[in-house]
Amino acid sequence: MDTITVNLGDRSYPIFIGSGLLDGSDILKESTPAEQLLLVTNETISPLYLERVEAAFADRKPRSLILPDGEQYKTLEGFGRIIDELIEARFHRDACILALGGGVIGDLAGFAAASYQRGIDFVQLPTTLLAQVDSSVGGKTAVNHPQAKNMIGAFHQPIAVLADTNTLATLPPRELAAGLAEVIKYGLIQDLDFFCWLEEQLPALLGQDPEALRYAIRRCCEIKAEIVAQDEHEHGRRALLNFGHTFGHAIEALGGYGKWLHGEAVAIGMQMAADTSAALGLIDSADAERIGVLLEQAGLPTSASELAGDNILNRMRLDKKAGSHGMRVILLDRLGSAAVRPAPDDQVLRSAIGRHVTAGQ
């Protein structure tokens, strides 16, 4: 088992990565001292893992709430259902929520924990690759607005993250690939060696090799923990973690949440950001192509053929990364290094987007 610490003073917390952590491990039992526990999960995950987590906490009689599965349920209404459950249970300020599932469950349960009685504890039990490498770490919680993703939320750190790598065995291949998009992101923005390792080890990762997966998850969590410790509230460097996301959020929203998985939209967005970087001469076009090859080998899309480029650009202006001083995008300086930059001319963006869409809509 690997342990990584997110260093945030009195809000520091551990990330545990290993196999079987949900199977009644001491680490699970000791992850929270709270007497009042609410397990939040979804309809897909509950038949697989809910019972064993409930069993681990049986002496504390945890309550469970099972939500529908999907990004389209990451709404203020879904948030309200968790709050209703906490109220119904008459839970106090020292209660704890356990978020058992992927990024949607973590974001919803985390925002409910941030807001119930102005903040209670929560523990992340991520069951998807994407959640284990990215969304469960760092304290970003949110729900979507019909107009744009993650517009309503809070920075609220969990008190522990337990990534049980065994859960990846039940992950559909499409979801595994979506997680690999975020894994590749870490290589691109921060660690060329890791990017090269991914090029080599992709077959092992796609084949669910436990050692390869464990190493990839650890490396991603190390990078994320370091960045979050430096810039918890995203006033600076943390924005680099949004590489590909400004494009990707627009693609997700235009598809209607549910069409693209978050990681798939991010893959398309990273390709668009790489092409923009190449168009500006920041990286070689050969590097942009190399990125596309890895994404496609991972089983990820690199184009959104049915979305019109202008729609994507309009949506991007709504994204949180935009500021009063104009839209900003995260571009690559080279493979393994990214920077936040003012958005280039619309023609440059339209061209980079246009290479990966057809303007039919």
Place this chain on the structure above:
Amino acid sequence: MDTITVNLGDRSYPIFIGSGLLDGSDILKESTPAEQLLLVTNETISPLYLERVEAAFADRKPRSLILPDGEQYKTLEGFGRIIDELIEARFHRDACILALGGGVIGDLAGFAAASYQRGIDFVQLPTTLLAQVDSSVGGKTAVNHPQAKNMIGAFHQPIAVLADTNTLATLPPRELAAGLAEVIKYGLIQDLDFFCWLEEQLPALLGQDPEALRYAIRRCCEIKAEIVAQDEHEHGRRALLNFGHTFGHAIEALGGYGKWLHGEAVAIGMQMAADTSAALGLIDSADAERIGVLLEQAGLPTSASELAGDNILNRMRLDKKAGSHGMRVILLDRLGSAAVRPAPDDQVLRSAIGRHVTAGQ
């Protein structure tokens, strides 16, 4: 004009107290550097003060949102309306909300500011006595759940508070009295001299004497700023500010928000807490009576005649001040000093409550 600072490190902010602050003062204009401004107010306040605040920021073309007036609108739905407005305006992370109104507007707009894009700036422009002495200071924001008050919210400090004492001239007498309940609270929990001053100066305060009002507001803000600086997130001493509120919140909820003003419910609650303190021998019953006299002279209720005592007690168990280790209440040690204590036996509470209700419902 008085200026008080709430010392919270890099989140410190000033409270300005004076007459005419909303009339295009430099202090108002300079309260926020944001280019994108949303003024949130209600139907009662907007005809009185909105135009002058809009005029002060005319060069930045502020947007305004006018909500219905009343505690019954302090809901997740009202919160959603502010978020919708921010999205509609395509406001960025460096936008600022100005909350122009009483405690309901401040709580709603503050929670929206806390949650929009995981947190933007806001400025409090309190127009009621209650908001000027209490709710606009200290960063507690929240909306109500149908089952209990302030259950969904955040700690999110404003960047400035401007209390224009001229706004109190248009305050209905019932609202002025409701504010005096919180004013009296500060004397009771922390400052016997101030309590005695209030006994003397009550006629001047009820007569809207500007100097008396300014002094009372300043003293309350000083006490609150000191307590909040010591214990921002209410792990300890800040809980004393909830004196009377555990009873009061139950009374408000049972009345259906809208029947009792918050300050009125707090007045009844403070009387019940004082009687509980007397029943336990912590204070003399003469002191409890002295409190009742002041509350009644201020035009405040000290009994909720149509609510059954057992209902109040059941509701209190839902209150945020309850913890896994049992309900706690804030009681007086003497006039001018309060402490958090485990709730006494139900009979003691029932008796103290019962003196101020009839069990008809």
